[in-house]
Amino acid sequence: MTVDNLRLMAAMQMGREATLIKARDELIKAGLIEYQKGKKGSPNRYKMISFTFKNEVQSVVENEVYPVVESEVYPVVEGVVQSADIYKHKLKQNINNNPPISPLRMFEQFWAAYPKQPMAAKHNTEIAYADAVMGGAEESELLTAALNYAESCRILETDAQYIKNPDNFLRDNAFVGYLAESYKKPVPKVRKETAADRYNKGIMTQDYDYDALERELLGGDN
Known part of the structure; x- marks a missing residue:
């Protein structure tokens, strides 16, 4: 998943970037995600790591955690991304029609x-x-x-x-x-x-x- 900090904070309803960074570092340390720092024009990249658990734990992850991520987290992130794109488009139109005074x-x-x-x-x-x-x-x-x-x-x-x-x-x-x-x-x-x-x-x-x-x-x- 490619997403910048501000959009991810909005999706997770976090008010401080420090909170996001702390949670991210803990997940990385626990070996639950992989993280690649982005650069200008290319946001941060995240990858959820596949685990080898006991059958019961793996079943919970696959049947409960992943569905929640797919049904609740991804749509929110996607909505934030679309809203940001719409805002950028409107801002560009506004600049073209009215100079940024x-x-x-x-x-x-x-x-x-x-x-x-x-x-x-x-x-x-x-x-x-x-x-x-x-x-x-x-x-x-x-x-x-x-x-x-x-x-x-x-x-x-x-x-x-x-x-x-x-x-x-x-x-x-x-x-x-x-x-x-x-x-x-x-x-x-x-x-x-x-x-x-x-x-x-x-x-x-x-x-x-x-x-x-x-x-x-x-x-x-x-």
Whole structure:
């Protein structure tokens, strides 16, 4: 039988894991069960050992103990397993439909700092944000990335249509380039000089004899 400690405790109506471990150790010591410790993704394994008793004892075990285990213990364990599977399925659906808000503390700060905030994308952004956090990103790092990206867009005068949507910024891992250790503040664009600029510049720098210009406008030398 393969089952983890929590499910076995539920089946045996035990409130403390220490009680389960003590009972298990006693059964192992008595040679009644075999136990193999599980690992991540593979629960503990148990095997009931076949005994050679006197006919009377063996008859009791086969006719009374085993039927109780099969009719009462196994169904309870199976029910716990099914309930856990149903819970996991519902939890997964809930995560897909509604991002896990509770562990996230700085999402609203991230959203406010980001240079583009389409409300239609907020829900998907929150899911992508939660995925990034569960993937190992620190919330403070994501906030820093949003602030740096906003600064970059201001300096480069990036048109709104070319600013990434926040959900794509997270989902495509574009935020990595704006983390503190990888972000470099961009150099402002140099605006090309226009004809109007050159004309205004010429007027401002030209040297005029304002006294002569005034006499000419007045029509005389006085």
